[in-house]
Amino acid sequence: MVIKYSKLIFFLFLIILISSASYAEPHKQLSDYNFFKDIKNQVPTEETIPYKIANPLFSDYSYKFRFVHMPLNSVAEYSYNNVFNFPVGATIIKTFAYPIDERDLDKGFQLLETRLLIKDENGWIPLSYIWNNEQTNAFLKYTGHTFNVSWVSNNGQKKYVRYRAPNVNQCKSCHEINNKIQPIGPKGRNMNINFVYPHGEANQIEFWHGKNLLNNVPTPLKENPAIWNDTKYEINARARSYLDANCAHCHQKGASASNSGFYLNIEENNSSILGIYKTPVAAGRGSGGLKYIIDPGKPVDSILLYRMLSTDPGVMMPELSRNLQHEEAIPLIREWISQLK
Amino acid sequence: MKINKKIIYFVAFIFASNFSYGKIIIEPGPNAYDRIQEALILAQPYENIHLSSGYYEIEDGLSLDVDNVTLSGDGLDKTILSFKNQKSGAEGLLVTSNGVTLSDFAVEDTIGDAIVVKKANGIRFLRVRVEWTDGPKSSNGAYGLYPVESKDVLIDSCIAIGASDAGIYVGQSERIKVINSEAKFNVAGIEIENSYFAEVINNIAHHNTGGILIFDLPNLPQQGGHDILVKNNKVINNDTPNFAPEGNIVGKTPNGTGIMVMANEKVILEENYISGNATAGILVVSYLDDYEDDNYNPLPNKIFIRNNQLNNNGFEVDKVRAEPIALLTKNKAPEIIWDGVTSFPEWIGLSKQQRLILGSNKTEDRKTDMINLNLMTYALLPWLHKTKEDYDDYIGEGISLAEVNFKTKW
Numbered sequence: 001m002v003i004k005y006s007k008l009i010f011f012l013f014l015i016i017l018i019s020s021a022s023y024a025e026p027h028k029q030l031s032d033y034n035f036f037k038d039i040k041n042q043v044p045t046e047e048t049i050p051y052k053i054a055n056p057l058f059s060d061y062s063y064k065f066r067f068v069h070m071p072l073n074s075v076a077e078y079s080y081n082n083v084f085n086f087p088v089g090a091t092i093i094k095t096f097a098y099p100i101d102e103r104d105l106d107k108g109f110q111l112l113e114t115r116l117l118i119k120d121e122n123g124w125i126p127l128s129y130i131w132n133n134e135q136t137n138a139f140l141k142y143t144g145h146t147f148n149v150s151w152v153s154n155n156g157q158k159k160y161v162r163y164r165a166p167n168v169n170q171c172k173s174c175h176e177i178n179n180k181i182q183p184i185g186p187k188g189r190n191m192n193i194n195f196v197y198p199h200g201e202a203n204q205i206e207f208w209h210g211k212n213l214l215n216n217v218p219t220p221l222k223e224n225p226a227i228w229n230d231t232k233y234e235i236n237a238r239a240r241s242y243l244d245a246n247c248a249h250c251h252q253k254g255a256s257a258s259n260s261g262f263y264l265n266i267e268e269n270n271s272s273i274l275g276i277y278k279t280p281v282a283a284g285r286g287s288g289g290l291k292y293i294i295d296p297g298k299p300v301d302s303i304l305l306y307r308m309l310s311t312d313p314g315v316m317m318p319e320l321s322r323n324l325q326h327e328e329a330i331p332l333i334r335e336w337i338s339q340l341k
Numbered sequence: 342m343k344i345n346k347k348i349i350y351f352v353a354f355i356f357a358s359n360f361s362y363g364k365i366i367i368e369p370g371p372n373a374y375d376r377i378q379e380a381l382i383l384a385q386p387y388e389n390i391h392l393s394s395g396y397y398e399i400e401d402g403l404s405l406d407v408d409n410v411t412l413s414g415d416g417l418d419k420t421i422l423s424f425k426n427q428k429s430g431a432e433g434l435l436v437t438s439n440g441v442t443l444s445d446f447a448v449e450d451t452i453g454d455a456i457v458v459k460k461a462n463g464i465r466f467l468r469v470r471v472e473w474t475d476g477p478k479s480s481n482g483a484y485g486l487y488p489v490e491s492k493d494v495l496i497d498s499c500i501a502i503g504a505s506d507a508g509i510y511v512g513q514s515e516r517i518k519v520i521n522s523e524a525k526f527n528v529a530g531i532e533i534e535n536s537y538f539a540e541v542i543n544n545i546a547h548h549n550t551g552g553i554l555i556f557d558l559p560n561l562p563q564q565g566g567h568d569i570l571v572k573n574n575k576v577i578n579n580d581t582p583n584f585a586p587e588g589n590i591v592g593k594t595p596n597g598t599g600i601m602v603m604a605n606e607k608v609i610l611e612e613n614y615i616s617g618n619a620t621a622g623i624l625v626v627s628y629l630d631d632y633e634d635d636n637y638n639p640l641p642n643k644i645f646i647r648n649n650q651l652n653n654n655g656f657e658v659d660k661v662r663a664e665p666i667a668l669l670t671k672n673k674a675p676e677i678i679w680d681g682v683t684s685f686p687e688w689i690g691l692s693k694q695q696r697l698i699l700g701s702n703k704t705e706d707r708k709t710d711m712i713n714l715n716l717m718t719y720a721l722l723p724w725l726h727k728t729k730e731d732y733d734d735y736i737g738e739g740i741s742l743a744e745v746n747f748k749t750k751w
Contacts, residue, residue, distance in 0.1 A: 143378040144401070164429045168382050169404035172437065179460070253562075256437075256459065259489045259513055261561040272560055272633045279630065280588055281561060284453065284483020284506050287588030303588065314453035314482060319431035 030114050030129040030138040035069055035093055040135055042095055042111070047072075049213065050197075051204050053190040054224050055245035057318075058326040059096065060161045061153070063109065067093040068186065070213060078205070078216045080188035081267065092117040092183050096165075101152040112147050113165040114138050117175070117183050124181040126171035143167045161323050170320055178254040189266075190245075192224045225266055229328060239336035240266055242329055246318060262293055275304060276340065286315045296340035305333055363388035369395030374403070381405045381412070392446055394419035402430015408438045409751075414446025417470035417500065424451040432457045432482075433471075439463050442751055449474055451482045455504075458488040463749030465495045473503030477526045479584045481505040485527065489513055490563070493749040497521055505584060506591050507532035508549070511539065513563040516745055519544060528585040529554045529594060530576075535561050538568045540745050545575045550583040551591070551598035552576035552618065557605050558590060558628065559637035567606040570742050571613060576600055578617040583662065595620040595659035595666070599651075604628045606642040607740055611700075613649045620663050621674055622654030625697055627682040640682060640696065645739040647700025651676035651709055665714060669728050675710035677702070681717060681729070688717045698737040711735065 031039055035048045044050055048069045056064065070076065074087035086092075093116055097109040111131040118125045129138035130145045144167035150160045175181045188205065195204045205221055208214040226233030228242035248265035250257035260281055263273050272278045275293030280286070280303055288306040295301040307317040308330060316322060365380050365388065367373075377397070380390045386409040394415035399422050405412065412434075414420025424433050433451035436443070439462040447470035448455045455471035458464045471485035485501035488494045489512040499522040501508025508527035511517050517539035523546075524530030530546030532554040533539045546552035553576055557566040576599045585592035594601065597619025602608050603626050615622045623646060628639035655674030658667040666674055679697045686692040702709040713729040 142382045143375050146401075162428060164401065167378055167404065169406045169435070169437070170402075172406060173404075173435070258562055259459070277631070277633070278560055279590065279632075281558060281590070282483065282487075282489070282506070282510075282512065283589060285479060285481075285586040286453075286483070287586050289587035291588050312452070313427065313429050313431060314451075320429075323429070 026116075026118070026125070026127050026140060028140050033069075033091070033116075035067060035091070039137065040111075042097075048093070049208065049211070051186065051191065051195060052193065053185040054193050054227050055190060055241045056185070057246055057249070057321065058329065059321045060163060060324045061151075061159070062096045062098055062112070062163065065095040065097065066185065068213075069093065073212075075212055075215050076208075078188055078214050078218070080218075080222050083183045083185075083187045084191075084214065086119050086183075088119055088121055090119045092186065096163075098149050098151040098163075102154045103152065103156065110149065110151070111135055111138070112149070112163055113145065115171070117181070124175070124183065126168055126175060126181060128165055128168065128171070130165060141165070144170065159324075163323070164321075166320060173256045173320060174249045174318075176256060177252070184249050188222065189224050192221050228332065235332070235336055235339065239332055240264075242332060246326075246329075250318070284314070286317075288315070294337055294340065297338060299334040299337040302337050305330070305337060308333060364391060365389070366391045366393060368393045369397050373397040374399045374401050378403055381407070381410070384410045386410065389413060392420045392422075395421070397422045398426065399424050399433070400426055400428045402427070402432055402435060404435040404437070405441060406437045409440040410438070411442040411444065412446070413442070413444045416445050417447050417468050420446040421449060422446060423449045425449070427452040432487075435459070436461060436464060440749055440751060441465070442467065443469050445469070447472065453482045454484040454487050455482060455501075456486055457484070458491055458494075461488065461491040461494075463493040463747070463751065464488050464491055465751055466497070466499050467495075468498045470500040471502070471504070471508070472500070473505075475503070477503055477505075477528075477581050477584050479505050479586050483507075483589075484510045485524075486510065487512070492516055493747040494518070495520075495747070500524075501530075502526050504528065505586060506589055507554070510534065511536055513561060514539075516747055518542070518745055518747075523547075524549060524552075526581055528581075528583055528591045530579070532556060532591070533566070533569055534558065535564045535566050536569070537563075537566065538743075538745050539570070541569070541571045541574060543573050545577075547575070547577045547579060548581050549579045550581050550585075550596055551594040551601055552579045552615075553600045554591070554594065554598075555600075555602045555605050555608055556590065557603060557638075559632040559634040559639070564634075564637055565606070566604070567608075568742050569605060569608045570745075571600060571608070571610045573612045574600075574614070576613055576615045576618065580617070580619065583659075593662055595624075595663035597621070597654075597657070597659065598624055599654055600624070601626065602641055602644050604639050604641055605644070606638075607742065608641070608643070609645045609647075609740065609742055611646070611648050615649055615654060615676075616652040618654045619657040620655060620659045620666065621678045622651040622676040623649070623678065624666075625677075625679040627680055629680075629682070640684065642694060642696050643698065643740050644679075644696065645698045645700065645737075646677060646702060647739060649702045650704075651702055652705045665716060665719070669714050669719075670712060675712045675730065676704055677709065677711035679711070679713045681713040681715040683717060688721075695737055697735050698739050699732060699735040700739055708732070 071089035077085035095114040100107040131138040145165040147163040226237035243264040244266040252265040310316040389411040432454040436458040442465040444467040473481035483506035485504040485508040494517040504527040507529035508524035512534040530549035599615040599618035599622045601624040660667040719726040
């Protein structure tokens with residue numbers, strides 16, 4: 001009997017050991033990851049590569065400092081339309097900040113949160129680190145955080161925003177496709193632009209390729225779609241790039257707004273699926289009393305524009321990460337709908 | 342090596358019991374959002390997060406993404422999550438995991454929808470109340486209980502009040518039971534939309550614009566709603582004027598609609614008590630708006646109506662939202678109304694479908710009456726148009742539906 005019990009206890013102990021070992025706890029402090037040489041000024045180490053993307057998501061005029069960190073000698077795989085296939089152990093790092101004075105960025109930034117997406121054997125894990133008031137470090141928080149932020153914008157205006165760092169579940173509502181968490185930004189068509197590195201300016205994809213961080217890179221590189229705020233592109237292409245970056249993370253097949261049947265990813269070509277003469281399904285007062293998501297030629301009658309203009313959480317789109325109007329994008333979408341037939 | 346089976350059972354038991362014992366209790370007070378949200382995020386499967394009775398003021402949207410969690414309160418009038426000052430989040434509570442149970446609490450005054458459940462395999466709402474406390478207003482959130490793209494949906498003994506779209510709304514889902522619940526002062530009391538295999542039984546839908554709506558709409562990932570049983574409900578005095586923001590499909594629900602079936606297949610309406618609905622007791626219609634969708638069938642089919650008690654409906658037809666009915670019935674409609682829209686071959690008599698099937702129904706002071714508005718002819722050959730009102734022409738053998746069996750074990 002005694003022997004049986006000791007066996008049992010051993011067995012139990014073993015199981016507890018195994019089960020506890022399989023949970024890798026994330027670091028409590030951002031500094032513990034050693035991504036930065038100078039964390040306060042967001043200066044990365046040699047192994048942490050800064051990047052930017054051609055068509056970013058609007059998040060209440062916050063600045064975003066993006067980096068990727070990959071395990072030594074590992075390499076990601078290039079894709080034009082999809083996010084690069086990153087190796088296990090890769091971390092995508094994004095710090096959200098507001099400038100003190102946008103007219104003079106040397107005055108510095110108020111850092112709010114740093115979001116990580118860490119790739120492990122089972123997929124991507126989202127984490128958010130909230131910066132302390134002293135701006136010396138950021139600390140893991142699962143429930144998100146509210147900041148009341150003010151800054152001086154480009155035109156000298158003082159601006160205010162209730163900035164909401166998302167909770168871990170909210171990360172999923174934008175980053176989840178077919179029940180899997182995915183990064184959104186670093187795909188080929190978003191990365192083919194130049195970045196000013198400490199050693200000089202270079203094309204990001206070529207730079208990554210040269211550092212053996214990225215393989216299967218085509219030559220020559222396929223051109224990017226339009227950049228939404230670059231007027232050298234035609235209006236339709238700019239609008240579609242903007243809608244892809246700002247809406248399609250939810251409004252595509254398999255993503256969190258799939259039930260709407262209204263998809264804005266850049267590959268979509270079906271006009272009713274794109275919202276043209278499509279009536280809303282579950283918009284509630286988000287419809288604003290309007291009949292169609294896009295009423296071609298009539299921006300003021302289009303729900304799409306109405307919800308971009310709104311800052312009411314029960315109406316506005318996107319649902320998350322926006323409290324202010326994106327003033328620069330509204331004329332673009334207005335003009336785009338006006339010229340649709 | 343011989344493994345002792347008893348040990349394995351014992352270990353399994355220890356683990357199983359660990360899972361079921363976890364209970365986290367939260368009390369009302371400051372930082373309610375942070376405390377509840379943290380518990381929802383850190384919850385382990387099979388854990389119970391319990392909200393003690395009291396008033397919780399929540400400013401941001403809550404969300405749950407852990408399987409098999411139970412979120413409970415002390416009662417739908419005792420544990421109250423108030424979103425009166427909600428500042429962010431498109432809904433009060435969002436559930437995106439499987440096998441979840443929500444029970445015995447209330448969600449009030451959310452800025453958008455109250456409780457949204459997306460893509461869940463298994464969701465139970467037990468004794469949950471959702472309410473906009475200022476009464477019916479177009480600025481209220483759209484949906485009360487709103488499971489969508491889910492399988493195994495149970496809504497039992499819940500209450501939904503004041504939604505500017507539907508109080509209890511199940512969309513693009515499969516295997517559904519809405520039972521013993523109450524919906525009032527919503528635009529749509531209970532709505533089953535683009536869904537398969539649903540039972541709506543023993544509910545009370547009153548003082549809505551429309552009591553119970555069974556809809557199918559185009560341009561959606563799941564469509565072709567079918568196999569819906571609506572049984573033993575009280576659908577009475579739906580007399581709240583439509584207050585849906587325009588542009589929404591329910592905005593077209595005529596004031597005073599009892600049960601409305603649109604473009605579904607295989608629906609049984611039986612043993613309901615339907616009374617005091619000004620436009621119609623039972624309304625069976627096709628989807629008549631323009632749409633571009635080759636896969637969509639806008640016509641209802643095999644709608645079987647029997648053993649209902651229909652009293653005093655259709656006494657003042659909504660002239661705006663039910664213009665053809667008002668016109669063709671001179672504002673006093675029979676108890677059962679079908680728009681009579683069919684496919685073209687049926688219309689010219691080349692084929693026959695049992696779109697509307699009547700069994701015996703009862704009305705207090707007379708034989709239950711019906712009308713086929715014959716809208717096809719009205720639109721195509723108006724000078725030949727006549728409505729058809731012979732009840733006996735629609736009596737048929739009827740259909741039966743298999744019982745809904747959940748695969749989820751909660």
